[in-house]
Amino acid sequence: MKSTLKVCAVALTACFSFAQPASAGYTTTKNPTMLVHGLFGFDNLLGLDYFYGVKDELAKEGGLIYSSTVSATGSTEVRGEQLLSELRRLRIVNNNPTMKFNLVGHSHGAPTARYVAGVAPDLVASVTSIGGVNRGSKVADVARGVIAPGSLAESVVNSVSAAFTGLMALTTGTTSLPQSGVDAMNSLTTAGSTKFNLKFPAGVPTTACGEGAYVVNGIRYYSWGGSQPLTNVWDPLEGGITAVSLAFGGEASDGLVGACSQKLGKVIRVDYKMNHVDEINHTAGVTSWFEVNPKSVYRTHANRLQQAGL
Numbered sequence: 001m002k003s004t005l006k007v008c009a010v011a012l013t014a015c016f017s018f019a020q021p022a023s024a025g026y027t028t029t030k031n032p033t034m035l036v037h038g039l040f041g042f043d044n045l046l047g048l049d050y051f052y053g054v055k056d057e058l059a060k061e062g063g064l065i066y067s068s069t070v071s072a073t074g075s076t077e078v079r080g081e082q083l084l085s086e087l088r089r090l091r092i093v094n095n096n097p098t099m100k101f102n103l104v105g106h107s108h109g110a111p112t113a114r115y116v117a118g119v120a121p122d123l124v125a126s127v128t129s130i131g132g133v134n135r136g137s138k139v140a141d142v143a144r145g146v147i148a149p150g151s152l153a154e155s156v157v158n159s160v161s162a163a164f165t166g167l168m169a170l171t172t173g174t175t176s177l178p179q180s181g182v183d184a185m186n187s188l189t190t191a192g193s194t195k196f197n198l199k200f201p202a203g204v205p206t207t208a209c210g211e212g213a214y215v216v217n218g219i220r221y222y223s224w225g226g227s228q229p230l231t232n233v234w235d236p237l238e239g240g241i242t243a244v245s246l247a248f249g250g251e252a253s254d255g256l257v258g259a260c261s262q263k264l265g266k267v268i269r270v271d272y273k274m275n276h277v278d279e280i281n282h283t284a285g286v287t288s289w290f291e292v293n294p295k296s297v298y299r300t301h302a303n304r305l306q307q308a309g310l
Helices: 002-019 054-059 076-093 109-119 138-146 152-172 181-188 190-199 238-248 294-307
Strands: 033-036 065-067 101-106 124-130 219-226 266-272
Touching: 033 054, 033 076, 033 109, 054 065, 054 294, 076 101, 076 109, 076 181, 101 109, 101 294, 109 124, 109 190, 138 181, 138 190, 138 238, 152 181, 181 190, 219 294, 266 294
Parallel strands: 033 065, 033 101, 101 124, 124 219, 219 266
Antiparallel strands: none
16 A cells, blocks of 8 residues: 555656646856846836846746846946946845946946946956947947037037936936937947946957957856847837947948947857847847847856856
């Protein structure tokens, strides 16, 4: 009788095991992940996540995921200091003074994450750049060329930017954060990025369009992104992105950042059929029908970090 019960118990256990999702724990990483938004970004705006659906997708399979709340506009250094404060606060909240983070930054979020890795490497396990502005954006270059420093046009741009980010702040509860569209523009130009990279060169390619160092000060660097501005005509942002992409001439880009500028450390891919907002699964998941779902790319990368012991 005991043998029979034992066999039944084993059989039931086996059945239960097979019933579990095959991907359980697939996105579990040693260190928590911090998602860092880019220009005009947010954590949650009227129910929409900046990294649309990504946080939930990673969390349901075991990942511990946080979303940053840094200025929507501002210099890389200002945003970097804000992110640094967030990470230090999370160490206190979790009662873990040695906690490290996998920083995943989109667009301006990439150099923002790199800033923290440069000034406080003890806080960072890895930096992943997604459509990151690592060597400047020609869109910012064109804007800076048209908007002369100290001009009336610059004042207007700053005022419009302040009004827009102020409205965003009211809905996201981030009214205490400083904002500066002009400072953001200066940071994202080729000249601004070059100046930043002299101070924080980790992971940045030393050739025109190559890979950078994979590991610096014990921190691993990765990058991926897109190179197709027009991906889905049903996305209301497609028209604007396609128009702005003309700034790149024949250079491959995601519409706002050149493919070569997106490269940092180990390059996974910068030729996904994605534009700059597809990379964060926007607008509300309206992406290319002919490319892998962006959330799947995040899942795969989380598992990549897991396999690397991060």
